[in-house]
Amino acid sequence: xxxxxxxxxxxxxxxxxxxxxxxxxxxxxxxxxxxxxxxxxxxxxxxxxxxxxxxxxxxxxxxxxxxxxxxxxxxxxxxxxxxxxxxxxxxxxxxxxxxxxxxxxxxxxxxxxxxxxxxxxxxxxxxxxxxxxxxxxxxxxxxxxxxxxxxxxxxxxxxxxxxxxxxxxxxxxxxxxxxxxxxxxxxxxxxxxxxxxxxxxxxxxxxxxxxxxxxxxxxxxxxxxxxxxxxxxxxxxxxxxxxxxxxxxxxxxxxxxxxxxxxxxxxxxxxxxxxxxxxxxxxxxxxxxxxxxxxxxxxxxxxxxxxxxxxxxxxxxxxx
Amino acid sequence: xxxxxxxxxxxxxxxxxxxxxxxxxxxxxxxxxxxxxxxxxxxxxxxxxxxxxxxxxxxxxxxxxxxxxxxxxxxxxxxxxxxxxxxxxxxxxxxxxxxxxxxxxxxxxxxxxxxxxxxxxxxxxxxxxxxxxxxxxxxxxxxxxxxxxxxxxxxxxxxxxxxxxxxxxxxxxxxxxxxxxxxxxxxxxxxxxxxxxxxxxxxxxxxxxxxxxxxxxxxxxxxxxxxxxxxxxxxxxxxxxxxxxxxxxxxxxxxxxxxxxxxxxxxxxxxxxxxxxxxxxxxxxxxxxxxxxxxxxxxxxxxxxxxxxxxxxxxxxxxxxxxxxxxxxxxxxxxxxxxxxxxxxxxxxxxxxxxxxxxxxxxxxxxxxxxxxxxxxxxxxxxxxxxxxxxxxxxxxxxxxxxxxxxxxxxxxxxxxxxxxxxxxxxxxxxxxxxxxxxxxxxxxxxxxxxxxxxxxxxxxxxxxxxxxxxxxxxxxxxxxxxxxxxxxxxxxxxxx
Numbered sequence: 001x002x003x004x005x006x007x008x009x010x011x012x013x014x015x016x017x018x019x020x021x022x023x024x025x026x027x028x029x030x031x032x033x034x035x036x037x038x039x040x041x042x043x044x045x046x047x048x049x050x051x052x053x054x055x056x057x058x059x060x061x062x063x064x065x066x067x068x069x070x071x072x073x074x075x076x077x078x079x080x081x082x083x084x085x086x087x088x089x090x091x092x093x094x095x096x097x098x099x100x101x102x103x104x105x106x107x108x109x110x111x112x113x114x115x116x117x118x119x120x121x122x123x124x125x126x127x128x129x130x131x132x133x134x135x136x137x138x139x140x141x142x143x144x145x146x147x148x149x150x151x152x153x154x155x156x157x158x159x160x161x162x163x164x165x166x167x168x169x170x171x172x173x174x175x176x177x178x179x180x181x182x183x184x185x186x187x188x189x190x191x192x193x194x195x196x197x198x199x200x201x202x203x204x205x206x207x208x209x210x211x212x213x214x215x216x217x218x219x220x221x222x223x224x225x226x227x228x229x230x231x232x233x234x235x236x237x238x239x240x241x242x243x244x245x246x247x248x249x250x251x252x253x254x255x256x257x258x259x260x261x262x263x264x265x266x267x268x269x270x271x272x273x274x275x276x277x278x279x280x281x282x283x284x285x286x287x288x289x290x291x292x293x294x295x296x297x298x299x300x301x302x303x304x305x306x307x308x309x310x311x312x313x314x315x316x317x318x319x320x
Numbered sequence: 321x322x323x324x325x326x327x328x329x330x331x332x333x334x335x336x337x338x339x340x341x342x343x344x345x346x347x348x349x350x351x352x353x354x355x356x357x358x359x360x361x362x363x364x365x366x367x368x369x370x371x372x373x374x375x376x377x378x379x380x381x382x383x384x385x386x387x388x389x390x391x392x393x394x395x396x397x398x399x400x401x402x403x404x405x406x407x408x409x410x411x412x413x414x415x416x417x418x419x420x421x422x423x424x425x426x427x428x429x430x431x432x433x434x435x436x437x438x439x440x441x442x443x444x445x446x447x448x449x450x451x452x453x454x455x456x457x458x459x460x461x462x463x464x465x466x467x468x469x470x471x472x473x474x475x476x477x478x479x480x481x482x483x484x485x486x487x488x489x490x491x492x493x494x495x496x497x498x499x500x501x502x503x504x505x506x507x508x509x510x511x512x513x514x515x516x517x518x519x520x521x522x523x524x525x526x527x528x529x530x531x532x533x534x535x536x537x538x539x540x541x542x543x544x545x546x547x548x549x550x551x552x553x554x555x556x557x558x559x560x561x562x563x564x565x566x567x568x569x570x571x572x573x574x575x576x577x578x579x580x581x582x583x584x585x586x587x588x589x590x591x592x593x594x595x596x597x598x599x600x601x602x603x604x605x606x607x608x609x610x611x612x613x614x615x616x617x618x619x620x621x622x623x624x625x626x627x628x629x630x631x632x633x634x635x636x637x638x639x640x641x642x643x644x645x646x647x648x649x650x651x652x653x654x655x656x657x658x659x660x661x662x663x664x665x666x667x668x669x670x671x672x673x674x675x676x677x678x679x680x681x682x683x684x685x686x687x688x689x690x691x692x693x694x695x696x697x698x699x700x701x702x703x704x705x706x707x708x709x710x711x712x713x714x715x716x717x718x719x720x721x722x723x724x725x726x727x728x729x730x731x732x733x734x735x736x737x738x739x740x741x742x743x744x745x746x747x748x749x750x751x752x753x754x755x756x757x758x759x760x761x762x763x764x765x766x767x768x769x770x771x772x773x774x775x776x777x778x779x780x781x782x783x784x785x786x787x788x789x790x791x792x793x794x795x796x797x798x799x800x801x802x803x804x805x806x807x808x809x810x811x812x813x814x815x816x817x
Binding site for chain 2: 104105106107110131144149166167168171172174183210213216251269276
């Protein structure tokens with residue numbers, strides 16, 4: 001059970017701590033993750049150490065949990081937005097190598113401080129504002145799929161690595177590559193089934209989140225998929241705001257990323273300076289605009305599509 | 321981002337020891353002061369986010385206290401109800417104007433994110449046209465610069481005698497910026513006085529609401545200030561719904577523009593940020609569509625809350641059709657969402673014909689539900705599989721919008737005393753034993769996904785260890801497979817029903 005985390009954070013076997021496991025969301029999502037196959041061996045809620053939730057022991061801090069279970073190496077944080085910075089720093093200080101920060105609405109100051117803090121330490125984190133990561137090797141962090149049954153049914157092992165700044169589109173780009181007879185836009189412009197039972201499948205789904213300062217960037221995720229032997233092509237949802245698509249394009253031009261990429265680029269009609277549902281999608285300068293990103297990506301040889309049902313045919317074309 | 325006007329920005333700067341020009345704040349409608357801090361003074365309307373105040377007559381110089389009442393009146397008229405009050409600020413003999421601002425850099429592959437101190441020795445009006453004079457001093461939020469570091473980075477055009485006090489002022493600005501987690505803090509001008517001291521003459525800030533700490537809310541989010549007064553009545557209703565049920569996201573904002581003649585007026589329930597983006601990518605190519613509202617109902621909200629917000633969305637005056645679609649695959653159970661849509665359409669006094677796309681957990685059951693209930697709704701409803709996106713759905717908008725309403729009686733209101741009042745999410749469950757006089761468990765109880773509703777010895781009870789998640793499955797099953805033995809009543813903010 002190595003999967004994408006080996007290339008993202010150097011983790012062979014994820015052993016997981018859940019922050020906020022005593023809360024409603026933490027508890028229900030822990031059940032989902034465990035049922036899917038994730039090894040959740042400890043929980044953490046300050047002041048609630050000593051409890052057990054569904055057989056999982058709860059600790060007051062990450063350090064206490066790591067002392068009890070030294071093999072812990074990953075954590076998922078289901079804590080309120082205002083508590084994310086402190087909890088993440090706690091996890092970083094405890095030496096955990098990979099974190100998922102699910103919360104939406106984390107103040108951007110906290111996001112920046114966290115990025116600065118993690119830069120000098122050996123921790124990689126996904127989010128904030130992410131539905132998480134699913135690897136078809138058998139682990140899931142976050143809330144992808146909504147239920148373990150649905151996640152197991154919809155995400156099947158295969159060749160496509162998914163990277164997305166949107167939670168819903170992360171799940172869609174993953175699941176639709178695993179649907180028999182999926183209708184979509186074909187290379188000849190017609191619309192209809194793209195494949196029969198021989199769907200491409202997915203290696204992993206990585207939602208980098210919709211915020212302006214993500215921990216794992218689109219390029220970080222692409223680097224991991226580049227090294228992942230299962231992945232033959234990357235399907236990406238990008239949009240306006242931040243420099244993530246621009247950075248990805250530069251890495252392709254530099255030869256750092258060589259696997260084919262298809263990007264569905266949202267935000268064609270987004271106006272500069274206007275706040276978007278995804279806080280990270282606001283255009284702050286010319287390079288962050290849809291047009292500039294499209295040009296940068298296409299100059300790098302990346303296929304850019306403008307409608308969601310065009311992604312899958314384009315991916316199929318790359319696999320041929 | 322939300323804007324903090326000058327008079328409130330001064331408060332947080334002064335708190336961090338930053339010198340600001342003397343001033344008196346007068347709330348709108350309050351009496352003129354008996355004395356001034358000196359003359360001349362400048363009267364400045366305090367409107368969050370306002371720009372070009374001078375040109376609009378919102379800033380006036382006054383040389384005598386006798387002229388204050390008439391000038392206050394003139395500003396109040398020019399502000400047209402938008403201002404929070406008027407700041408009366410002392411005039412100063414300034415020998416040089418500087419510009420200073422703190423902002424954020426979100427970083428990229430090449431550089432870490434952090435803060436940026438922007439400074440110009442050529443401040444004052446029109447500084448944006450002198451961008452060449454701006455000096456950017458980046459810093460880490462976890463390691464902000466000392467006054468000495470700032471002094472070293474100042475341009476040589478700053479007189480040596482004032483460099484120390486200027487560096488101290490800028491250091492105080494950074495301290496304020498970090499303490500309140502502001503996104504922008506701007507002082508323009510910072511005035512250099514004859515004695516070498518410096519002081520902030522005008523200032524403003526921007527902030528994220530989510531970054532405001534509990535103890536600072538009175539200063540940052542004033543009830544009745546421009547931000548809250550700007551809400552439409554329907555937006556206020558959604559705010560009330562959110563306050564009563566904080567589960568998930570319940571964003572709703574109406575389009576302030578006037579629909580062009582002949583445009584198709586589409587109400588939307590778009591789930592998730594990606595959903596909004598997909599709709600925007602669709603309507604950008606179709607100028608004949610006028611989007612009545614933005615909405616985002618996602619993040620695990622209860623069906624109770626979805627239903628309430630949908631009723632608000634449906635009640636928009638002039639809307640012709642509703643489109644509901646997500647960003648792709650939701651992690652919320654789509655069957656529960658479908659129940660919310662069905663209930664809203666049945667109970668709303670202003671139902672709209674709909675295009676519905678369900679994507680995510682139990683998406684097929686969601687569509688099946690609508691196939692079963694289509695005859696009980698007063699409007700035409702078309703559902704789509706998850707593989708069909710808004711760009712294709714939009715082709716059907718006009719046909720469905722122009723479809724005729726169906727003659728269906730609305731369900732009667734629930735009668736009698738509720739069996740149970742659920743606090744979170746808020747709702748009332750009514751049970752009518754006379755409609756289910758059988759020993760076996762009714763469909764409404766077996767449909768409860770959490771086991772909250774129990775059937776024991778022919779009697780309804782609740783499992784206190786389980787929880788009601790507000791999914792509406794009990795009511796759906798009662799209507800479809802039972803004898804309407806369970807009804808759910810959801811309160812709405814007064815005016816909607």
